[in-house]
Amino acid sequence: MAASSESVPELIARFNELIQSSQKGDLVLVAMTPIQSLTIAFREQQNREDATQSVFESFVQILTRQLAEIEVCTDNPDSNRNGQLEACLRLTAECFRCLRNACIQSDKNQSHGRNVGLIDPTIQILQFLHRLRSFQSDTLLAAFRCGLQFLGNLVAGNEESKHIVWKNAFPDLFLNYLNHSDKKAVTYCCMVLFTCLNAERTADLLSHTKGVELAETVVKICRKEPELDWAFLIVTDQFFKCPDLVAAMYTKLNNQERVIVLDLLSAKLSEILGSPVGSDELTVPVRMMQFLAGCFLEKCKAVLKFTSTTDAEDEEALIVVRLLDILCETTSNHEKFSYLQNSPGLVEAVVELLYQTHLAGKQSRNVFSVSQSLSFTRHISHPAVGFKAHLIHLIGNLCYNNHENQDKVRELGGISLILDNCSIDDNNPFVSQWAVFAIRILTEQNMQNQEVISQMTRQGVADSAMLSNMGLQIEERDGKLYVKSQEKS
Numbered sequence: 001m002a003a004s005s006e007s008v009p010e011l012i013a014r015f016n017e018l019i020q021s022s023q024k025g026d027l028v029l030v031a032m033t034p035i036q037s038l039t040i041a042f043r044e045q046q047n048r049e050d051a052t053q054s055v056f057e058s059f060v061q062i063l064t065r066q067l068a069e070i071e072v073c074t075d076n077p078d079s080n081r082n083g084q085l086e087a088c089l090r091l092t093a094e095c096f097r098c099l100r101n102a103c104i105q106s107d108k109n110q111s112h113g114r115n116v117g118l119i120d121p122t123i124q125i126l127q128f129l130h131r132l133r134s135f136q137s138d139t140l141l142a143a144f145r146c147g148l149q150f151l152g153n154l155v156a157g158n159e160e161s162k163h164i165v166w167k168n169a170f171p172d173l174f175l176n177y178l179n180h181s182d183k184k185a186v187t188y189c190c191m192v193l194f195t196c197l198n199a200e201r202t203a204d205l206l207s208h209t210k211g212v213e214l215a216e217t218v219v220k221i222c223r224k225e226p227e228l229d230w231a232f233l234i235v236t237d238q239f240f241k242c243p244d245l246v247a248a249m250y251t252k253l254n255n256q257e258r259v260i261v262l263d264l265l266s267a268k269l270s271e272i273l274g275s276p277v278g279s280d281e282l283t284v285p286v287r288m289m290q291f292l293a294g295c296f297l298e299k300c301k302a303v304l305k306f307t308s309t310t311d312a313e314d315e316e317a318l319i320v321v322r323l324l325d326i327l328c329e330t331t332s333n334h335e336k337f338s339y340l341q342n343s344p345g346l347v348e349a350v351v352e353l354l355y356q357t358h359l360a361g362k363q364s365r366n367v368f369s370v371s372q373s374l375s376f377t378r379h380i381s382h383p384a385v386g387f388k389a390h391l392i393h394l395i396g397n398l399c400y401n402n403h404e405n406q407d408k409v410r411e412l413g414g415i416s417l418i419l420d421n422c423s424i425d426d427n428n429p430f431v432s433q434w435a436v437f438a439i440r441i442l443t444e445q446n447m448q449n450q451e452v453i454s455q456m457t458r459q460g461v462a463d464s465a466m467l468s469n470m471g472l473q474i475e476e477r478d479g480k481l482y483v484k485s486q487e488k489s
Contacts, residue, residue: 008041008050019058028091031062035094042101048109051102056112059095063121066092070128082135089139092125096146103153110158119154119161122147123168130176141182148177148188155195166196171210178217186221190230193218197238206245215239215249216257223260235261236268243288250295255315262322265292269326273333286339289330293343296323300353306384307366313383321383324390331397341402350398351414354391358421361388371426389431392418396438406446415442415452 006014015034022030038055041047066088073085099118102109113119129144151169155162169192177189205211218239221231239245250258265284272284303320327346330337340346361368367384395414399405409415421428422435443450 008047011037012052012055016054016058019061028087032091035098039098039101048102048106051109053112056116056118059099060116060118062095067121067125086139089143093139093143093146096150100146100150100153110154110161113154114161119164119168123173126173145184145188148192152188152191152195162196166201171208171214175214187228194230194234199241202238202242212248215245216252219253219257219260223257235264240268243285243291246288247291255319258319259322266326269329289340292323293340293346297345297349300349304360307360318383328390328393334400341398341405347398347405347408350391350394351409351412354417357388367427372424386428388421389428389434392434392438396441399441406442406449409442410449410452
């Protein structure tokens, strides 16, 4: 119940009467106390149900008059107006606080607020408040924080209100408060943005000159404010559904911000791959994965910067590592991501990169060199640890049930290259296991690939002990050598 002895209907009636009879000069004195009583009352669900459309009409009158006052103070800055502006902001903040409470989980009050036209003066006031940068006060902070919270509660679960807020707030209001120095303002703005976005409005970002800038700004917030969940949700639950937006945004981000996007995508993929097969709720668009495969193709050789100890934290090389991790994870799920096997040039690039890193490891001592000296702890935090093992893993995934890719790997000399990387290596944990995996997939129902390994054994290039360690054995029948899995004892 309300803090006053009056019931909510009585409070509303008195409030409406005072507003109608008040003059411009005494509005703050007249309205503040009844609004504060309503603010307290609207904390309770039952009291919110007692609100009538008339109380929202009274708030339109108050906010419209406050908008005029703020506009005058903004356009004509004068120290003599500071007291007047402070009083105006105090009343505005209390109005927004009361309206915020009134709209909590109340479809009826959301509709009242929208129908009487509260959205327009609210957004206009917030825009003017953003311009008051030279006027610093707790009252100003309270005013725009409560205003953003009111918009958030007004649009929650209400599609009609979302439409109007988006129409009036996009892009300027969102950009202004996403870039605000006040962390709470950024948080509340992200909340409103997330609530308003859907597939259609996310696509709108591409058609507006400032749309991609807004998307970039959200990613920058993810980097600067890692605890701000709303920003992460905007990226993972909205932006990732629009591959063209991701591509446009990604190309404009710096390398640190690209790493943030790829880390968020990895987390989203873990969620998707953990969902039941055939689930439509969690998807990553085909074009976005194809775009990322293209990014890997374009930049993959940047990982060779890791051959220098001075480039151990090179961001462009780190992006290649992240992209490889994503490609390994997605191609491991043949049901959902088999189309990546047909990415133009991907198999060729992966085999070539395996050759380049393998060669680099032989030419000088670096993270790509084979190490069996128990020095693994020295490199365990290096981002390229396991890189060659992941390349072999990806080769196996791309060749799974794909005869064309199996043949490509053979033609590129990939089979001998994989066999040459199957020894224990501190810098590539489990590399021998991934080599076993890849060789078995490459030889499955592919007699030409089996013949290559057989000839390598006959010529002494690949010895029987090594193949045995991989779970394979060579069997001679009618003068020909065949590769087969070892029978379990």
